[in-house]
Amino acid sequence: MTGDESERERGGPWRHLHMDLSPLRDSRDFRLLMGSGVITMFGSFLTYVTVPLQMKQLTGSYVAVGLVSLAEFVPMVLCGLWGGAIADALDRRRVVLLCEAGLALMSALLLLNALLPNPQVWVLYVVGALMAGLDSLQRPSLDAMVPRVVRHDQLTAAAALISFRWNLGAIAGPALAGLIVAAYGPATTYGIDLVTYLVSLALLLRVRAVPPREDAAPASLRTLAEGVRYAVRRPDLMGTYLVDMAAMFFAMTTALYPFLADEFGTPEALGLLYSSSAIGALLASLTSGWTRRVHRHGMGVIVAAAAWGAAVAVAALSPAFWGVFACLVVAGAADMISGLFRATIWNQTIPDELRGRLAGIELLSYSSGPMLGNTRAGLMADLGGTRFSLGAGGLLCVTAVWGLAAALPRFRRYDARTDEHAQAERERRTANATP
Structure with missing residues (x-):
């Protein structure tokens, strides 16, 4: 057994879970x-x-x-x-x-x-x-x-x-x-x-x-337009933006937390609801070592975004506060994994000369979705109540995510090992690193 193999073996079955530092x-x-x-x-x-x-x-x-x-x-x-x-x-x-x-x-x-x-x-x-x-x-x-x-x-x-x-x-x-x-x-x-x-x-x-x-x-406005045109020409990039915005719009829940706390008669637990997604995301980050073995990042985004919506839908069915809390923790973990794979696609495929402009577009995509989603959550709750807003929003999220996956086959099939943009960036960085 080689030294490297011995080191991997000593890591045991959990060696792929710890955070990669x-x-x-x-x-x-x-x-x-x-x-x-x-x-x-x-x-x-x-x-x-x-x-x-x-x-x-x-x-x-x-x-x-x-x-x-x-x-x-x-x-x-x-x-x-x-x-x-x-x-x-x-x-x-x-x-x-x-x-x-x-x-x-x-x-x-x-x-x-x-x-x-x-x-x-x-x-x-x-x-x-x-x-x-x-x-x-x-x-x-x-x-x-x-x-x-x-x-x-x-x-x-x-x-x-x-x-x-x-x-x-x-x-x-x-x-x-x-x-x-x-x-x-x-x-x-x-x-x-x-x-x-x-x-x-x-x-x-x-x-x-x-x-x-x-x-x-x-x-200038011209260079801004160049960045937008580049994003539109790449279905894999558009998939990262559209799937995240759909997931946030249909399944964002934070506007409902004060009402959920009142329903359970636990106003003192409101802070737990607000921190639930962050707790899930933190746990997912701490066990994210396995993600370096994933290469089909587009499908990873799709599955994680659908899991986010499914967890929110299940939360609507839970009769107990801790059941809702656990579902929201799972949702937060799924959202973190989705964000991790989106960031990988962005950073591994976008040319350096366009990276800033595309980062600006990314900022708008992941910031506007939650704002609009909370508005959606409040309106649906006003029509049918908190549980209706949670359940319907989660199911709509899952439907929208898989609909976008079907409509964007290049995003669905994205593979970092074979994607032309990822290969070009690897070659460029290798060339730049060579003395």
């Missing part, structure tokens, strides 16, 4: 990006929860709180697309640094406003919108940096690590935000967020520059 071991820049992301994710979730809480304290109005999300939506859409264009035209590290500095400034403004004797409501709307815009400008450059700092065969593992980071923040950040605001007030959480941005900046300054190609065109 090789991108962290092999890439200094990826370690820095992950460290920065862990720190800012925690602070960002604190602010994400604190802004609506402070708005509620200041106004006592459901409408005022709801308008916070509306104020953030438009800049998210506009800046997400433009952020993709500038990610392909400028040094991506520089874009990330400037946006990070801008986000730190926004946190400082929220802190100053919270320290005023009479904090101003308009500041929460304006600064919230600016933070959403800056985050959307930054995200495409961050996403497009990953394929430049991680080996081609490690991109699935890198996506799993990034998902793990996000879900860890999604569980810990909101829970701690509620405790900190209750004990010390909004100014404390904004102050913590500001400190996390400053620490993150110190880490990002150590990341190597990620300049654009020498022939990169300046960001």
Whole structure:
């Protein structure tokens, strides 16, 4: 038995489940990006929860709180697309640094406003919108940096690590935000967020520059249109966008959580419902080692998205709170696996000169679906009740996902070993790595 075979044997039957940490071991820049992301994710979730809480304290109005999300939506859409264009035209590290500095400034403004004797409501709307815009400008450059700092065969593992980071923040950040605001007030959480941005900046300054190609065109409406045309010409990419948007639109459930908690007479468990999907996603991330053995990522997205919808539909039938909670945990795990395979297709097949623009499109696809889905969930619940909205939405999700799978055979048959775009990217990266 060879040394490698012996090592694999010692791993036992669980050796394919543990998280693959090789991108962290092999890439200094990826370690820095992950460290920065862990720190800012925690602070960002604190602010994400604190802004609506402070708005509620200041106004006592459901409408005022709801308008916070509306104020953030438009800049998210506009800046997400433009952020993709500038990610392909400028040094991506520089874009990330400037946006990070801008986000730190926004946190400082929220802190100053919270320290005023009479904090101003308009500041929460304006600064919230600016933070959403800056985050959307930054995200495409961050996403497009990953394929430049991680080996081609490690991109699935890198996506799993990034998902793990996000879900860890999604569980810990909101829970701690509620405790900190209750004990010390909004100014404390904004102050913590500001400190996390400053620490993150110190880490990002150590990341190597990620300049654009020498022939990169300046960001413009024309270059934006080029990115959209490229996506439309590739059914496999369109499949990743359309399946995810359909899954989120038909089976998103978070708008129903307060009503579910009331139905079960467990208002104190509302936080568990909100964290259920993140818990499932975290568990899926921790056991994601098996995903590196999967090559048919299109079918992986289809099966995982259908499983998400099926879990939501089953939740509608559960008479007990813990049954609903368990179904939502399973749904969150399935959604994480779907996202992992989508990210693998994106990172392994999109040319570097288009990566930023396509990252902007991806940002819109996975951000707009949940917003529209919660609207759908509320309308269906108003017509037939919470259980009807859960069950019908889950079944519609499964139907829509398999319908799209039938309509997009190239997406369904995608195989990283034989796909022409994946092969071209492997060859390009191999050529670039050869001295």
